[in-house]
Amino acid sequence: MSDTRPPPPPRAPFTRAIPDGDDRERLVCGQCGFVLYDNPKVVVGSVVRWGGKILMCRRAIEPRKGYWTLPAGYLELNESTRVGAEREAWEEARAKIETGALLAIYDITRLSQVQLIYRARLMDPAIEPGPESLEVALFAWDEIPWDDIAFPSVRWALRHEHEVEQGGDPAPRSNPPPDEPAAPQGL
Secondary structure, three states: OOOOOOOOOOOOOEEEEOOOOOOOOEEEEOOOOOEEOOOOEEEEEEEEEEOOEEEEEEEOOOOOOOOEEOOEEEOOOOOOHHHHHHHHHHHHHOOOEEEEEEEEEEEEHHHOEEEEEEEEEEOOOOOOOOOOEEEEEEEOHHHOOHHHEOOHHHHHHHHHHHHHHOOOOOOOEOOOOOOOOOOOOOO
């Protein structure tokens, strides 16, 4: 049986140009003038607690394969940030969680990312690696593998969660100032 469908239409030629009324280059269709806005990616995740321990995942994918992170990833289309954080915990650690308050909003401008990190509670301690994790574990604060943390924002979120747990202001945090000295190990 042969395929009698017509071939797909040719793709419109997009070029980089500054559209009228704009101040930066965008991808613009040379045929109809449609502007394709290439905007930042939204990452959602959580600091998940079970008792006094925090859920972490050892990455099975690049970047930073083999390093520890929090369950987090890109928000999907038509998905709320809370649902996205819960989905990422399931995908990476088969963890059923309940998201709580927003812990932090981090701007990672060099990667064009905005990260929203929630505080969350693990509903069941039965966890196991998902396809993007080599292993998953619950760590007490003094057991966290600080030398093998995947990304600076993971360290920030852990430190911010620790501050809130110690009675600090629960208002959402943001990136530490660029001139802030590196936190000592374990912070």
